Amino acid sequence: MALFTYTLRHGEHISLAQTLDCGQAFRFKAVNGGWEGMAGSRFIRAAETPDGFSLLCRCARECAHPGSCEQDLAHYFDLGRDYAALKQRFSADPVLARAVAYCPGIRVLRQDGWEALCSFILSQNNNIARIKGIISRLCESFGAPIDGGAYHTFPDAQTLASLTLEDLAPLRAGFRAKYLLDAARRVASGALALDTLYAMPLDSARAALTSLYGVGPKVADCVLLYGFGRMECFPRDVWIRRALAQLYPQGFPDAFSDVAGIAQQFLFHYCRTCPDALPAQEGQEEKAGV
DNA sequence: AACCAGGGTGATG
DNA sequence: CATCACCATGGT
Numbered sequence: 001m002a003l004f005t006y007t008l009r010h011g012e013h014i015s016l017a018q019t020l021d022c023g024q025a026f027r028f029k030a031v032n033g034g035w036e037g038m039a040g041s042r043f044i045r046a047a048e049t050p051d052g053f054s055l056l057c058r059c060a061r062e063c064a065h066p067g068s069c070e071q072d073l074a075h076y077f078d079l080g081r082d083y084a085a086l087k088q089r090f091s092a093d094p095v096l097a098r099a100v101a102y103c104p105g106i107r108v109l110r111q112d113g114w115e116a117l118c119s120f121i122l123s124q125n126n127n128i129a130r131i132k133g134i135i136s137r138l139c140e141s142f143g144a145p146i147d148g149g150a151y152h153t154f155p156d157a158q159t160l161a162s163l164t165l166e167d168l169a170p171l172r173a174g175f176r177a178k179y180l181l182d183a184a185r186r187v188a189s190g191a192l193a194l195d196t197l198y199a200m201p202l203d204s205a206r207a208a209l210t211s212l213y214g215v216g217p218k219v220a221d222c223v224l225l226y227g228f229g230r231m232e233c234f235p236r237d238v239w240i241r242r243a244l245a246q247l248y249p250q251g252f253p254d255a256f257s258d259v260a261g262i263a264q265q266f267l268f269h270y271c272r273t274c275p276d277a278l279p280a281q282e283g284q285e286e287k288a289g290v
Numbered sequence: 291a292a293c294c295a296g297g298g299t300g301a302t303g
Numbered sequence: 304c305a306t307c308a309c310c311a312t313g314g315t
Contacts, residue, residue, distance in 0.1 A: 023310060124311040130299050131310085174297035179312085216312050237310035268310075 001058050004070050006077075008052040012084045014077070015105020016046050016053060022269040024226050025109055026119055026132045027139070027154075036151075038139075039076045040112045042069070043151045058147055078110050078229075090256065090263055095247045098277075099270035106269060108231065108262045113194045114187065115154045116227025117209070120219045121179045137171045160184035179214025186212060197228050205230070225261040234260040243271045246278055 008014060016035045020028040028037030034047035045056040055073055063069045074080070087104065091097040111119075118138070123131050142159050143152030161184040168177040186192045192212065197205045205228070209220035218237060224230040234252070236244070244252060256263045271277045 120310075123309095125296085125309060126298090126311090127300070127309040129309095130297095133299085172298065175295080175312090176297090214312065218311055222310070235310070238308085239310070272310090 001056075002063075002069050003054065003056050004073065005049060005054040006052045006074070006079065007049075008079070009082065009084055012082075013105055014048075014053055014083075014107055015103070016048055018103045018105040018269065019077075019107045019109065020046070022103070022106055022265060023128050023272070024265060025111060026123075026128070026135045038146075038151055038154065039073060039109075040115070041153050042073070043146050044073065076110055078107055081107075083107060086259060086262065090266065093253060093256075095243075096256075096263055096266060099266040102270045102274050102277075103266060106266055108265050109226065110229045111226050112154065113197065113223070113227040114157060117183055117187075117194070117215075117223045118154070118160075118180055120222040120226070121183060121214055122173055122176050123222070124176060124214070124216075124219055126176070134171050134173045134176075138173075141170065157184045157187035161188035176214065179212075182213040183215070197224070202230065202232065221261075225264075231259045231261045232257060234264050237268070239268055239271045240264060242278060243267050 017030070020035050020037065021030075025037075028035050031045070034045055036043070036045045038044070041059065041061065043058040047054050057069055057073060059069055087100045090100050119131070119135060122134050122138075126134075139152040139154055142155035142163070145152055160180065163181065163184075165177055165181060168181065171177065173180065183192075187194060192208060197208060200208065202224070205224055206217070206220050209215050209223055210217060215223075218235050221233040221235040225233040225235060234240075252260070252263075
């Protein structure tokens with residue numbers, strides 16, 4: 001058990017609600033004024049402080065060395081990235097300026113690659129509430145209990161590979177269950193070595209992921225962005241496509257290409273939750289203009 | 291090259 | 304209570 005307090009750069013703020021509940025991670029929930037959930041193999045309880053946030057951490061296994069836990073969690077929240085500078089850069093674009101002003105506390109997390117692969121396989125043609133339910137049942141059923149069973153680790157590929165579609169039925173993942181099983185078998189057998197994706201050129205990494213049954217370009221980009229720290233990946237879901245069509249008829253500016261995925265996260269949350277973000281949302285009859 | 295199923299849930303009316 | 308949309312993809 002460990003307790004850390006993080007103080008962020010001058011004037012910089014993280015909103016745990018915006019970061020942990022903006023559709024990038026599916027295992028956190030608001031509890032007693034803070035947020036609780038699993039960050040990789042660690043249970044964390046996070047709470048905001050005037051200058052940043054504090055983390056209470058229970059590790060599933062012993063830490064490699066003193067300080068490794070804190071180091072890993074700082075990496076998870078990508079605390080090395082200067083978000084104040086990044087948001088200033090985004091704000092040169094009028095649309096992104098609105099998105100950043102609307103949800104200034106968003107950060108893109110660096111999640112576990114395997115968990116991100118499974119999570120975004122399960123996310124396809126699905127809504128966030130149900131994705132959370134499926135992942136929660138997946139971990140409760142096949143993960144290892146932590147802290148007396150209140151939380152569970154994310155099941156590893158070997159564990160899932162040994163299961164059948166019938167075993168997965170209680171998850172109510174629908175047609176996505178067979179994709180999950182295929183991914184688990186390909187990873188467990190070594191046919192796809194996830195750790196090689198980090199050093200791979202982006203196109204090769206994309207190709208490796210889309211070679212999996214049920215993984216297309218959108219899911220692959222989510223996995224690379226959220227699970228492998230590829231901040232240049234720009235997943236295009238229905239919300240982002242809508243946003244691009246209505247707010248960027250000329251296309252998304254490539255001035256931000258190195259961090260397009262982070263811009264995407266601001267846009268996604270803005271368009272999904274701010275009623276004024278997208279005009280004429282009902283009917284979708286924008287052919288004749290407003 | 292356009293549809294279409296697949297599964298279930300929350301939002302909407 | 305019915306309809307609809309949903310952080311897509313593979314098959315036809």
